[in-house]
Amino acid sequence: MKSAVLTTLAVAALGVMAAPVIDDVTVLNFALTLEHLENAFYSGALAKYDEKAFTDAGLPSFSRARFVEVGQHEQAHVDFLTKALGDKATKPCTYSFPYTDPKSFAALSQTLEGVGVTAYTGAAQYITSKKYLTVAASVLATEARHASWVAGAVNKVNPWSGALDVPLSPNDVFSLAAPFIKSCPSSNPPLPFKAFPTLEFPTGSKPGQKVILKFDKGSSTGDLFVAFFTGLSQEFAPITKDNSVTIPQDLVGTVYAVVSSNATVATDDNTVAGPAILTFNFDTKGMVIQ
Template sequence: MRTSFITLVVAALSAVNAQPVKRDGGVDDATVLNFALTLEHLENAFYREALAKYDEKAFEKAGFHSWVRDRFAQVGAHEAAHVQFLSSALGSQATQPCNYSFPHHDPKSFAALSQILEGVGVSAYTGAAQFISNKDYLTAAASVLATEARHASWVASTVNGGSGWSGALDIPLTLNTVYTLAASFITSCPSTNPALPVKAFPAVSFGDKPTPGSTATVTFTSTVEASTPLYAVFFTGLSQIVSPIQNGKAVIPSGLLGTVYAVVSTNDTIANDGNIIAGPAILDFPFNAQGQLITY
């Protein structure tokens, strides 16, 4: 159930609007905090709406222990606290919540989507830390990051029965790749919100059930000339693994485990916001306690 729903969510990313948000200059501390607040607003709304929809009986009917909903309520309270914390730090500059649409229909699909959102949150804070110059803000962001990582680990392992991590190192994502993933759940935002220097890339998919070592069909809307060499780049830990795209297909590298983000890039060495043209896709390769890939 967990893996199939992750595939469903990735497919939903095809609805992302690829138009860039108006840039307002460099990335300063306020911009980074507002970027973080944008994500926290999203998570706060996600938990608030879902917990209002699914009561304890719904969780028990879905096969969860009675205390699982209570833990999710604690996670939701943390996200609300993060919103208050960042809003207080930003004052009148704080971005306001948007309107959202989350593709879940029962507690199981809610839990699967929670795993995705918490994982993206961890990668977002990890990737954005480099832009923070104020050490007090950096310490605060690290504190939030640690809590988000605890959320992600608990949901993945205790609730969804998977691993609480993907490896020794987590994946940092760029501002644009994070926004691409978040934008698929945002339907509209207040026009008065501060502009963020980000854009959403077109969606990409790697077939229905991609597995490490297999050849996958890479589907996306290209924004470059047909003759431009393109590469599938797989983010795992602090590493990027590049695979050429030939005739619309790419080999998924062997040995990948856990959560992997994949993009399409025009660069054969490293993918960044300057050369990514599609993605990221979220790929999930579950593994057992012996570190072996689980196949279905």
């Protein structure tokens, strides 16, 4: 299991606005924000680690060359979206990524590519232009190929979670991406999204386990629940007074979890904290590998 992206958000650096106005330009600029981040992630790590560093870390000999291709794809996405937006295009920010070697870089690559897939999937509903929707679908397909390749060929875990993927809201994606962004040009157009407080599961959490969560309840006074996003479904588990929750036994693959004040449907309006990213590797029979 990997629990990732759990740091304080640099909200002010991204210029968050209170009232959300999500049109095609906003969606494309949000996509460009993520592509800038991924582009910086790959270019920075590949400049730091040569092929020997990758093989010394136990990664496949072909992995660095393929990561170079992935990085080129992200640069192409940046170039395309920048051209489409013209003078409305957001500029790259200053970033910080918590990898320390090629192996941790590969693990974080899997996380970022997976977040990219959920971002494009969740944002599709806001795109009104069929032309832009086609472009977004094309980028989404490529990001999904990246995520599957990194998971299966490099990190040796399941390359998918099931028949359907998770569509995260822009606010959820914003919450996951913002910790890597330290500062942005003041001229960048503001993004109309809010960041939720972080949610942390213990390292090594598995389905069926009772675990203690770390999160800020804020002003919430009623009962709280964890909503586990898997495919297009949400599964709920109550949080006890000591902040513990029992992870549903049937979860496999990559799962996104938020704390919600609602026991039946989690939305941005009732999200208290999260998302956290949980990865439950499973075998070809659908059984979680312990």
